[in-house]
Amino acid sequence: MLLSFTAMQETQYKYLDKVDSPDDLKRLRAGELTQYCAELRRFIIAQLSSNPGHLGSSLGVVELTVALHYVLNTPDDKLVWDVGHQAYAHKIITGRRDRFCTNRKLGGLSGFPKMGESLYDAFGAGHSSTSISAALGIAIASARRGEKREVVAVIGDGALTGGLAFEGLNNAGASNANLLVVLNDNRMSIDPNVGALKEYLLNITTSKRYNQAKHHTWTRLERFPKLRRTIQKMGNALKGGFLQQSNLFESLNFRYFGPVDGHNVEQLTRVLKDLKEIPGPKLLHVLTVKGKGYQPAEEHQRTWHAPGLFNPETGERLGHTRNGAPPRYQDVFGETLLELARRDERIVGITPAMPTGCSLSIMMEQMPERCFDVGIAEGHAVTFSAGLAAQGLVPYCNIYSSFMQRAYDNVIHDVALQGLHVVMCLDRAGLVGEDGATHHGVFDLAAMLPVPGLTIASPMDEVELRNLMFTAASGEGPFVIRYPRGNGVTRDWRRPMETLPLGRGRILREGKDLALLTIGPAGNDAAWAAEQAAGEGISVLHADLRFAKPLDEGLLHRIGREFRRVITVEDGVVNGGVGAAVLAFMNRHGYPCRITMLGVEDRFVAHGTVAQLKEMCGYDAPGILRAIREAGAERLTSPIDGRVTEQADTADGPDTDCAVYPFRNGIKSPGQERNETKQD
Template sequence: MEILPGPLLSMINTPADLKKLGKEQLHQVCDELRQYIIDVVSVHGGHFAASLGVVELTTALHYVYNTPYDQLVWDVGHQAYGHKILTGRKDKFPTNRKYGGLSGFPKRSESEYDTFGVGHSSTSISAALGMAMAARYKGEDRKSVAVIGDGSMTAGMAFEAMNHAGVADADVLIILNDNCMSIDPNVGALKEYLTDITTSQTYNKLKDDVWNALGKLPIGKNFTREMASKLEHSIKGMVSKSSNLFEALNIRYFGPIDGHNITKLVDTLQDLRNIPGPKLLHVITVKGKGYELAEKDQTKWHAPGLFDKITGEIYKKKFDTPQPPKYQDVFGHTILEMAEKNDKIFGITPAMPSGSSLKIMMDKMPNRAIDVGICEQHAVTVSAGLATQGMRVFCNIYSSFMQRAYDQVVHDVAIQKLPVVLCLDRAGLVGEDGPTHHGAYDIPYMRCIPNLIVSSPMNESELRNLMYTAQLESTKLPFVIRYPRGEGVMPEWRTELKEVKIGTGRKLKDGEEIAILSLGHPGNFAAAAIREVKQYGINTAHYDMRFVKPLDETMLHEVFSRYDKVITVEDGTVVGGFGSAILEFMAQNGYQAQVKMLGIPDRIVEHGTLKELHRECGYDTQGIVDTIKELMKEKVSVSLMQ
């Protein structure tokens, strides 16, 4: 069924069309835009509540600013669906996050209106400031606007950018979209600080009263903007601490204002457009605005999947038999199980308690399972600090987010040999979130660091055993456990916790002529491929290496002594990854074999379902079958002739 936009929205193909409307028509545009997002996402999936919360803000920005000449930068970008719809991608919006379709995030190669590619948090102010500095240097009257959520403001990069903006003498507007949420509820002192701003009725009422009174006084032309600004500062200083943080950084603070009042937003943005220098507009919004269920449970409706827009029923696949759990849930239940027996275990996550399933432990042990906010660097180093005091810390960070804390892994963990357990969720390809979220690089960037143990489980039981091994007192080094997004393979996954000898793999199947060495979950693809090629008389050996550092050298000596054809399979980049480690071993030990490396190729992989991306990259079951047949083509030919 074709999903059609409302009558006004159907006429808007660019912001130029939006500007042709009267201000009084913008309410209807917002209603139609919100409904169109609900209609499409309910049927096709995607992020949901965040875009609903900024419908009015999005509309006002494109109505007031001269985009794309004026530069609009969205932080993270999962809230930019309305932006995409208003900037020429309305008809393609149902392809959002689908293979070959629109990206779920702003992307420079997709549209001139997407001024900066995003996906991770807290980059918008830095990018917009750089654009503003370039405009000043080139003598252009080009405006730069960064839209950043209060959750993203907790990251150090946002503070670094504001610190620079205050002295850069650049014309940049920071819009603080304050909804008290990132994906999960925000935490930390900044949240309390912003709450103080928004609830300081004394300050807000007095400010309004004073400006209203000034409007009635015959103050004349001698009352300058500078005098008005000094009076405003005096009011703030008398009754509230609300402006101190931003204005201490030399960033003029405006607000807070209602982010769902389109008229107020347009008027305010028009005024701010004419005020030079760095400034911040504090906008209060409701995540999920306009869809009651999303307003009430914003975490659940962040990205709910497909749902019935009338009843709110979220569609879930129904199965006749028990299904495997998600790896993240195995982590969440297992850390709680171990923490109940080991009072030294802590869990740390940078703002992903639901996504990582650490929330399972947080609900039972809030003093030992801690969300530190969007602060990956801090998450690693605070884990290191806990480890110096004998705690066994599981620091759970998505693989692509761990890239932001690399220095801390090297400097604060590895050099000091602190036994922090770094759990890299979403390792490998992640599907519809695309290239900003693919965990493609953690094997190379972790295995090159001395003192690290780097592992990856093939199934749920192996994940439990690696976690159990990592928390033992006998484990003295930092321990990396990488596992993928999505479901495992074991419906009955609550197996007995067993210690794994560090640096040992498992021989799953003996064979002849050819062997597969797999790391992590793709070992299941390999096992299926091995079963399939039996019809050609090919008897393939299979080794689950389990550790990429240290490698099981005893097992590798066996492999290269017996097999002259070897396939490596991994859910990570083949450049410097697991396959490269195998080639290094082979070269260093004087072996010769024909080795084929399967994994993520040396290019940016776009978005799509996991099955589509695994197929594209050639390391799904069929890709492994094809590789085996290629290496064993003589045997395949003989089999087909019989």
Template sequence: MGILAKIEQPRDLKGLTYPELEQLAQEIRAEMIDVVSANGGHLAPNLGVVELTLALHRVFDSPKDKIIWDVGHQSYVHKLVTGRQKEFKSLRLYKGLSGFPKRCESPHDCFETGHSSTSISAAVGFAKARDLRKEKNQVVAVIGDGAMTGGMAFEALNHAGHTKTNMIVVLNDNEMAIAQNVGAMSSYLNRLRTDPRYDRSKDEIENLLKRIPGIGSKMAKAAEKAKDSLKYLLVPGLLFEEMGFTYLGPVNGHDQIALEQVFEQAKMVKEPVLVHVLTQKGRGYEPSEKNPALFHGVGPFNKVTGEVIKKPAPPTYTQVFGETLCELAEKDPRITAITAAMPSGTGLNLFAQKFPDRFFDVGIAEQHAVTFSAALAFGGMKPVVSIYSTFYQRAYDQVLHDVCLPHANVVMAIDRAGVVGDDGPTHHGVFDISFLRVIPNLVFMAPKDENELRHMLYTSLQLDGPVALRYPRSVGQGVELTEELRELPVGKAEILQEGKDITLIGVGPMVYTCLAAAVELRHRGVEATVINLRYINPLDKESILRYARMTKRIITVEDHMLAGGMGSAVVEVLADEGLADVVVERLGYDGYVDQGAISLLHQGYGLSVVGILKAAERLKVLQRIEGRSSV
């Protein structure tokens, strides 16, 4: 039996020797590689924080002490040492262990994460609650250097530094190499600055100098200036010092002893502390060390070779989007592309290579990305800002006020719309229709397949004003991509087939599910109209009303929440027209959606052929046909 099998709770780590901790780190890395190679997940970030996580749990006493993981991409090690070893093989699977911290899973997960740059704000909240309740415990936020590009992180730093909140921020920096200042001098400065004797001796020397007749005050001022100058030269964390934090580091994030020492030092300080830790992303697995970006969030792979397992499939919507945008940018120098730290994830990496001067990665700063894009538009450019659906939620005010209100010519590409699979509820893009369709001036469309996506992107760039273009994470339908691009008439749906018995209205790839269901309904004698809605705003009210009057039965199908979604919009049209005799069944989600394979989630919520047939039965369509036949 290895050491990992004996670790049931963090307290079990405290009695281990350093050689045993080294062996444990190897076992943890092997376990993560084994599970992630089968399930997919965020491997490289977790490989880089093994020693850091062990040090945190040895020095602090979770769950009494609060350890908050920013984003959660680096929480796998934490899960393994907090009583979830037996469930770890179910990581990110349907009904399995979440890939992110989750309060219902363990008392050691004190705060749920999934979107970045939130941990410091949460830490300030926990610390203030502790102080108000007059409790005694430590609060630690672990945040990566990437998440520090988010403005929210600095808002929280500013608050904590201003209020002198007793808390610790661990900056996990996996971009910087282990530099020369990791060593004796750095350790000495850390000890010097955290030793209470330092402030006392500094005051004593200052008082002594001031007693020297005539020149004492000048000498004291000169000494203070010299001290400050040396500080500006040697202390790399000056920014954090100026914000009210005591800066410790940088420290080697793979040196177990050094990590524990610096955390013990941090505990001595009763004001905000920032510990700068340097780690290697992907450490301990050669393929991940060589390509940490690929293994940041990776699908199943061959753990021996590191080769990602890919099945032959059509191109993804994201890939088609990126290639089409490059095709259009070749002809129009005004087209620019903007993303928030996701160039590869949004398919803009190709654009960045071809048009580096017109590509902007603003970091994890969705609010800035959207407002920046609005100003680009007013400056005469044609900006296309591509952000995941779940992260557009962070920039809602900017979409509403900076883009749509002044009618800015911005194309907002909404990638990862609908459920995204194993990353779960923090990453599903199932709210965008609800919060965007209510905005005036916004043209909002969704393609049924990858070829229609090309035409919609072309159309978007021809329009004057804001446009939102929604498409999923998945591979396309495998349809032929037509070379000649054409404009799609705004606000006009596509009638794919007509039938007198029931109307199926789909949006996005759900249209193909409607088509498949229509085939099954035909086998049962039911003739269905199938509408590819295309435009969520403005709606094709004329088509909706025409087929509503004809069939009296409607099923709406959307990869989205029911509340405020496309189905709700259809019901509003019918209500406004006073068509009380038309019955509608809406298929979609009615709450936060768990993790799991996209196909399983669709089936579970009735977004399938079977689900549509059951909805048709609830509408008693078959009984109508049988009754009509008997007559």
């Protein structure tokens, strides 16, 4: 049954409005915590219905978060959240309730823990599996300074599949650090968890004999806390006897406690108080339900991980009907991969815990034996793909661009160095919007370009994505395809696929005043800007490079001979990006070009809508048009023989063979034209 949000809005919160800090929370009696949790959960649902975010994860840890802040002395005690999807209740309790309506909005609260935002955010996180390592570092640093404090890492069972989590456990278990790891076990990441660890945790939680005996003993000893602690210390034999196997965590020298009900806030507070008295590395196994307390989120956990806008009264998701809009790039990937797999039995699909997000789920439904979800393990995904390729298969390894950063060594050492035919598809490339700096896929081009042997491409639209995937299938070496989040620009995308010539771009528009070189979907904004410029009398040659590596040298030689003013546009960092590669080419061949490079400058970009962030970075359609106007006003080029016909403004300094003038970021005035291409 859905919560009555109409009634909720008419009823004033009894406890929520009184709590603006953990100190306020501690003023509540233990018996009042359950009602506070209910109000906190209702607040989160109401807020996220109109300001979308990560709903299911945060609902699942309401009681756990309240219990932790009720028992710990934060911020002196340190609470480290893994990933951050589950940190909304934490933010609300720690003085950010009044600002929570700004969550994930430009200039507002981050959707993840952020050290610069609050003293209560002990460590920033956006990628998974980092909490144990960070918490261990905090615990050891505190001990070296003689500071007595509790350090707690909260990690989900999905994040525990990441190799970094095991590295942290291994190191922490060998130390004497006073560290508590809380394992939030809900059997989900975004999709259901996979792998042997999932089965191991399931065996622990479903061992009826062990859990019945433990519950019976625990209940009887509640009135005798000292004796109960003694029994806890004797727990190894009890667990080993009933489970008939050694406990994984205790094998790593962690004291294991649990599993306990993660939605019984009063029991959680008692357990956490007891664990404060036990020194050394400890692990508390907590069972929770993702989406707890909101029926749609409990029943459809995958969909309600981040549902977007919804009606809290009915559970209806809003704004998800596309009404003939172009498809999402990830769906085009999924449909095309299935089509290719039906043609070529060598093709397989790999993803690190993102089958729904990257739409590999489309192929999984039809060919489950040829798809592999390897858990949150990006490095393993790449090297596993390399192993498949070494035996003649053609793996399409789909990893979000920012997550591929975690597998950089694997790309170099296991794929590129050996020249293996792995197709690496980087979803969510470029600025991704409200998830912010931890998720923007802006470093991939600059990171991949120096690696020998890679072919790197980015499609301007969905048709080009299909053609690049088709081209990659018949290749021989490693092939990288990067594409953005959200909807594309072409409704008629199901066309016959074509093999594209490697390292060849295409001229989209001829011109004589200046050259505009783009790669990927940024070319759509650039095409609009070039059209507008033509109406103002500025003739722009617009070329879609298609390939960042190898660059189309024939095209660049033409540009170098015919133009003295060149603008490059990429949805990524300009330091070491495609624009820099074009600059190096022109300099190497002695072409006296002045190059403006549009993209992300040397800074981390915050969160906001994609349109807002591109505007801030100066490479949305109006920003590109401004750069064209500035370049066109200089009139440096004679398209006939390439001679300089007018000198540059001397305020910019003396001309060099290939001077760089990065476009300076700016905010549009309210009256400026906006790009008509809708961004997801």
